[in-house]
Amino acid sequence: MPRKSSARLAALTVAAVCSAASTVALTTPAHADSVRIHDIQGTTRTSPYAGQKVAEVTGIVTGVRTYGSSRGFWMQDPNPDSDPATSEGIFVYTGSTPKVAVGDLVSVGGTVSEYVPGGTSSGNQSVTELTRTTITVVSSGNAVPAATVVDARSVPDAYTPAGDSAAGGSVNGLTLRPSKYALDYYESLEGMNIQVADARVVGASNKYYELWVTVKPHEHANRRGGTVYGAYEAQNTGRLQIQSLGPTSAYPSVDVGDTLTGTTTGPLDYNQYGGYTLVANEIGAVDAAGLARETTRRQSRRELAIATYNVENLDPSDDTFAAHASAIVHNLQSPDIVSLEEIQDNNGATDDGTTAADITVGKLIDAIVAAGGPHYDWRSVDPVDDSDGGQPGGNIRNVFLFNPQRVSFTDRAGGDATSAVGVAKVHGKAALTLSPGRIDPQNAAWEDSRKPLVGEFVFRGKKVFVIANHFASKGGDQGLAGQYQPPVRSSEIQRHAQATVVNSFVKDVLAVQKNANVVALGDINDFEFSGTAQILEGDHALWSAVKSLPKSERYSYVYQGNAQVLDQILVSPAIRRGGRCHFDYDSVHINAEFHDQISDHDPQVLRFRP
Known part of the structure; x- marks a missing residue:
């Protein structure tokens, strides 16, 4: 190893x-x-x-x-x-x-x-x-001390004490209370031989030979076997990372919902990639639950289907085009509009000034046709080289795919990497000054981050504004199991600024046309209950449609055993409440729960009648 x-x-x-x-x-x-x-x-x-x-x-x-x-x-x-x-x-x-x-x-x-x-x-x-x-x-040959059993009864429901304000919020100097707080309990076992039994997998195994289980099977459980993260104040205390002291060839490949039957035993460690970790001398046998990838329903003739899908640094050298195409055609049922995040330029991570992505997008469109799907058209705006974050040299950007047999795109020239799109009033209705265009791309909120792409579409004679987003990542935030409690989420400062810019633009549209159909979607990199989402929704300009799902169904990503929302589709009041503008929402679980994922995000689909 x-x-x-x-x-x-x-x-x-x-x-x-x-x-x-x-x-x-x-x-x-x-x-x-x-x-x-x-x-x-x-x-x-x-x-x-x-x-x-x-x-x-x-x-x-x-x-x-x-x-x-x-x-x-x-x-x-x-x-x-x-x-x-x-x-x-x-x-x-x-x-x-x-x-x-x-x-x-x-x-x-x-x-x-x-x-x-x-x-x-x-x-x-x-x-x-x-x-x-x-x-x-x-x-030599002595009996190893009996493993301490870690289970639902031994792990407290309260997660952690608040840190000492005099120590900058650190819990390091606080006396451990292992019967009251889960993090204190785990710390009281640091380095000791511990054991979990018949533990359900809540985070699929990955290429780093890690997986996550829960010792509390009923804690915020969903129907597919995961553990849902639904609030900052409701931490999932039963999660535990499992690694192995044995050869990697013996490490199991597991999906969410599988169970490590029997006992998994070894020392309790702590690492930078999730906190407390059972490093196993012995890993239980895998009882596979047989979790299936989901398929959404096909939109009706009168319904507009819009999806968001983070395809994880897709570039022409990848071998995942056929798999992504199959997912779009079969699992997502060929949405009318697909907002793609993390489309890279034509030579991926090679940093030679290339910014165009026509080869990347063209290869995906061809793969979709080969999978039996429509021949999508597309729109995007190439970024300034090395200005939008992501993998160096990759120049990731947001891209619209749309089915021209169902949807038309209104092109208005002039959109480029640095020009800001505006809102005009044409025949009493809102219209974009640039289409496709970028929202306030030179605003400091977008420094080293993807700029929102906005386009004007027409479906059955009705205009729909779609805003594709990929907000700043959570990199740099303090960990849930870290010494500072509650942890500082420093990365949300930029997302809050980004949400403010997008919300302001949506308000500009609604100020011209109160009943405009506006959809803002993408990898928001934050939860539906977060401050970022609240700012995006501000003054009822938008509403995150994932909240139409039961709480146990709200997730698009699994991180450290927490099933959580990062990808969202937000809608304007006309879509949410307007009579015939009935909508439904589906988080289509095809990636996040599986060890053989082609992306770490699950796509989201919204269907409605404009």
Whole structure:
């Protein structure tokens, strides 16, 4: 198993490269000669012995990590103290392949360190470990301490205490209350041998050999086996990441809804890609649920079907064109208009000044025809080179596909990367000054981010304005299991600014024509309950139609075992409430729940009668 320095296989190596940048300096007691593991772990998230040398720390080896940059082993004291807040396990960092085996009784001397996966600026919690060690094997073949059972009864329903305001919102210095808070409970088991049984998968396995399970099968469950994330104040406490200490060839491929039957056992670690992680010596057998990809219904003759679909950095070199085409034709039933996000330029990540995407789009249109779908036409605006974020050199942008047999596009010349589209009044109705055009593309809100694409369509004689969006990502936000509680969502500052710009444009349209049909859709990169969505909807200009679904059905993406909304279709009042303008909405689950996904997003479809 290769080291985690490439791509992100470091998600497997979670917890232990010592460097000055990732070691927490604490005020600690004087040098200690011989202490127990629970003394080192203490009753808070950071050790009272951090930075100090210790000697003759004994424990039985419970797991050995022989791969990656954080090679080492876990050991556990078989004779615990009576304090549930103090862990009996600890990671011993060796840097090279450890010369110990599971069941060895070892005596370790070294320095107590607090390692922060991802670095101190990440906001992650730290892992208490021993470094610069001398290791003596006292005996071998000892019984491994019995695994602590982690289940629905043992994990508290409350997620975390609020951080200490005097410490910038950090929970590091707070005394652990493992019977009250889930994060405190997991921290009290850091480094210990734990076990889950018959755990349902809520996050499909991925190329980094990670998956997510829940030990609380009824916690915000949906009908397809996932766990829905529906509010900032309603965290899903039963989620736990599963990695493996064994060979990658033995790691299971699983989808949401599958079950790891029997027991999955190993040390509890913490990493930068999700927090608390069971690193398994033993993984349960897979009981496949046989989750099927969904197919939406076909729109009627009088219904306009509009979809949004993030095709994840699609460029001509990809081998997913046929699969995407099949999804659009068969699973989405060939919508009349498809807003595509993450269409890359004609040579993908090659950064040579190319910005055109006609080859990329043409290849997808041809694949759709080959799959039995319509010959879509398309519209877009090429970005300024390297100005719209995403993969360097890729020049991702939003693209409209439309079926000319069902929908016409109103072209108005002049739309380019830097010109702002406006709203005019023509024969008493709203009209775009540019079509296709971009909304206020030079506004600071769009710095290093995709600019909204707007187009004017006509369906059965009725005008429909469609705004394709791809808002700034959540990169840089503090993690749900991090040391700062509640976590700071710094990335939403830009999304709020973007939502303000789009909302203002929609209001401009509605000011000219109150009953205009406006659809704003795309990868909003935020939840339907978020501040971003509230700003987009502001003053009832728009309404997120995913909220027409039951709460358990609201998701388009699965992240760290949380099924959540990132992709949305928002509609103007005329579509939401207007008599014959009846609509229905479908989040079509074809990707996010599956290990063999062709995109990490599920497409969304809106059908209505303008």
